[in-house]
Amino acid sequence: MILVVGGAGYIGSHLVKELVEYKEVIVLDNLSTGHEELMDSRVRFVKGNLGDRLILDQLFSENSIDAVMHFAANSLVGESVLDPYKYYNNNVSNTLTLLDAMLKHGVKNFIFSSTAATYGIPETELITEETVTKPINPYGRSKLMIEQILDDFHQAYGLNYVVLRYFNAAGAHVSGEIGENHDPETHLIPIVLEQLLGKRESISVFGTEYDTHDGTCIRDYIHVTDLANAHILSLNALLKGKLQKATYNLGNGKGYSVKEIIDTCEKVTGVKANVIHSDRRPGDPATLVASSEKIYRELGWKAENELEDIIESAWKWHKSCVTKTKK
Structure with a gap:
């Protein structure tokens, strides 16, 4: 049996939807950002806090x-700067409580998002995983x-971990039953799709003169189901004793620019975006792309979905939400 904390959130719910095909699953989530309706009927759901x-x-x-x-972390960069206590309390203190409870009860396999x-x-x-870690926010x-x-x-x-x-992370489950549903929404792909659905007046592009092929920032996007599969491979490696500890990047290895994201959204939906060009945001690097060579070499994982696959799945999800709202 596997305990998934934060399993009612975006990435956690996609992991759970795949994991229940192989394992018994308990989800613990306080629903501060998660959605109980995303839970598979085979899951035992417990409403509660990570630090309880x-x-x-x-x-x-x-x-x-x-x-x-x-998966139960607070994860908004801007909010973490304004309210660092919330982030250190939940992401660090509450996680320590979880780890202590695990060890007390002899549970020694842990996968950390x-x-x-x-x-x-x-x-x-x-x-790469050898790149120096110098976080710039809480x-x-x-x-x-x-x-x-x-x-x-x-x-x-003797705690084993990955x-x-x-x-x-981007996209939605191929079934269209679950997808990305943040409030507020801060991720580029759902923001673009919301504008194409008429939920937003415009899309802001922050900076068009970066040293990239089209002048806009390049970032690494990965389908949420690919992320889920990486978790399951890592879990199996831990449970079979093939790993005792490991750290892996999860990305597609090439990256897509902001303009490419918008262009692909327009191609998939057939709708023209209303784009506003704005000044650069302080601290935004031109390119951030992950090498996932290590996890491919050690566990055989790689991202299977291309950008169009990601956006098609997200579009299916967003359209289904509009249909449900109209009903």
């Missing part, structure tokens, strides 16, 4: 849990702290 020790002890005492997968924000603004365009620092704690816990207590550093 009573709930954690009950879950571990009453169930034979083999591993924990952690980390982030490219641990790298800060790297000096290299292609980011969100990135909170994630890196847990990565360092996991290594210490591995050495001291850290997965995401870049830009």
